[in-house]
Amino acid sequence: MVYLALIALIGGIACGIAGLDNTAPVEVIVSHKDLILYILMFLVGISIGLNRGIIKKIKEYHIRIFVIPAGIIAGSLAGGVVSGLLTGLPLNESAAIASGLGWYSLSGVTLGNLAGAQAGSIAFLSNLLREIFSFFSIPLIAKKLNYPSCIAPAGATSEDTTLPMMIRYTDEETVVLSVFNGVICSAAVPFLISFCYNFF
Amino acid sequence: MNVIIIMCAGILISKIFFPVKWKHINELMQLICTLLLIFSMGVLLGSREDFLNTITTVGFQSFLFFLFPAVCSVIAVYPLTKIFLNKKKNGKDEI
Structure with missing residues (x-):
């Protein structure tokens, strides 16, 4: 695959x-x-439906379902700060670039408007690389760590572009967690970029 | 939101009348859709006028800004899933 x-x-x-x-x-x-x-997604829904008991399992997570998006946002911001220290970019720009969470089209345009063409280009390319990296790291993470950790590199893309790899290499339960995470992260990206750029 | 609604429609259909013997056809269709989506993403990237130019000018900085956030996300999420989601390495529930 x-x-x-x-x-x-x-x-x-x-x-x-x-x-x-x-x-x-x-x-x-x-x-x-x-x-x-x-x-x-319709076909994935059929797969989920064929797997008896999965909805019950998801309900059992309750508030714990938020640990994955929370971990992704915290880890991404920490990684952005480290990258900023290494490259010498201002802290607010660095955190804002990392706040794209893999959503390269939105983060590239938004950072371009906020911080100029160079920051916009870095945001575009770094988040694009993150999406591509997610594609090919999912099989490895599924094998070496655990299924829910596969969602981490995908970030905001876990509900659409990287979802196919999630479907191939994890289970139906993780796919549902992945879609949920994608919705939360996608909703958070515009706020995170603006917040990090203005308040860091 | 559309994605979630459509996925729920699929779940509903499978509960009502989708035969289990069609599971393999369903998986094959998923594979075809997956490859078409990845291909279309590649086309959209390649057709951007400044795609190659962007890679050459800010490539190294972008690499760092992809690597650390992605790796730190995994480092942050893995222990959280071990503590809160109670899953074993193969994804099955712990007994």
């Missing part, structure tokens, strides 16, 4: 660079990516 994902990613980038994104099959796929995601 990892190899297939890598081939699909590199193939897509190559098509984009070569200008093939306007050809019929590629354009159809790209313009219908939301529909593909919805079909995937």
